[in-house]
Amino acid sequence: VMVWLRRCTHYLFIVVVAVNSTLLTINAGDYIFYTDWAWTSFVVFSISQTLMLTVGACYYLTFTGVPGTATYYVLIMTVYTWIAKGAWFALGYPYDFIVTPVWLPSAMLLDLAYWATKKNKHSLILFGGVLVGMSLPLFNMVNLITVADPLETAFKYPRPTLPPYMTPIEPQVGKFYNSPVALGAGAGAVLACTFAALGCKLTTWTYRWMA
Numbered sequence: 001v002m003v004w005l006r007r008c009t010h011y012l013f014i015v016v017v018a019v020n021s022t023l024l025t026i027n028a029g030d031y032i033f034y035t036d037w038a039w040t041s042f043v044v045f046s047i048s049q050t051l052m053l054t055v056g057a058c059y060y061l062t063f064t065g066v067p068g069t070a071t072y073y074v075l076i077m078t079v080y081t082w083i084a085k086g087a088w089f090a091l092g093y094p095y096d097f098i099v100t101p102v103w104l105p106s107a108m109l110l111d112l113a114y115w116a117t118k119k120n121k122h123s124l125i126l127f128g129g130v131l132v133g134m135s136l137p138l139f140n141m142v143n144l145i146t147v148a149d150p151l152e153t154a155f156k157y158p159r160p161t162l163p164p165y166m167t168p169i170e171p172q173v174g175k176f177y178n179s180p181v182a183l184g185a186g187a188g189a190v191l192a193c194t195f196a197a198l199g200c201k202l203t204t205w206t207y208r209w210m211a
Contacts, residue, residue: 009206019080039180042137042141042144042184043180043183046136046137046140046180046181046184047137047184047187047188049136049140050106050132050133050184050188050191050192051191051192051195053106053107053132054110054133054192054195054196055196055198055202056073057069057107057110057132058070058110058124058125058195058196058197058199059202059203060072061073061111061199062121062124062199062203063203065119067112067114068111068115069111070107070108070110070111070114071104071107071110071111073107074103074106077103078103102136102139102143103136103139106131106132106135106136107132109128109132109135110124110131110132110196112131113128113131114128121200124196125193125196125197128196129189129192129193129195129196130193132188132192132196133185133187133191133193134188134189135185136184136185136188137180137184137185137188140181140184141180141181
């Protein structure tokens with residue numbers, strides 16, 4: 001019974017965590033529309049993606065105990081996102097498919113940290129968290145460089161209205177225009193460790209629930 005309960009939990013986890021991660025990150029390329037606040041939005045979206053990737057990947061990694069499953073988890077997220085973005089694209093929403101694979105190198109670093117430290121959970125939290133937090137904004141910037149030109153896209157697909165809290169106050173990039181990658185990486189490196197710890201803790205809670 002325990003084996004089947006564990007297996008069912010395992011598959012339930014894949015669906016629930018990966019789908020929720022995908023839903024949270026699906027619009028992470030949306031900063032191309034808010035050209036006046038592009039850098040500020042880039043930082044926020046980089047951090048949100050870093051945290052979702054870290055918590056889900058660490059959960060999956062410690063749940064299976066097999067190095068490589070963090071990358072597998074991100075592959076699931078990538079496929080789900082491609083499907084969802086394909087649907088958006090079919091509706092005329094300007095998405096580039098290059099957007100999603102940027103998670104893969106960060107997940108591979110997480111796997112590497114787990115494998116290189118002989119499955120040490122605390123090393124995974126500290127080293128893996130820092131590696132993901134510092135790498136994802138960098139890959140996300142590569143992603144931003146490869147997508148369609150923001151201004152061209154904004155004029156081609158105008159938004160009819162903007163909610164008041166998203167309306168730019170003045171025509172400039174946000175407050176963090178100096179180095180959005182550095183800011184995202186700095187904040188991400190600190191926060192990702194916390195979320196890596198949460199992902200590991202979720203595994204503990206899952207096993208306790210099944211016991």
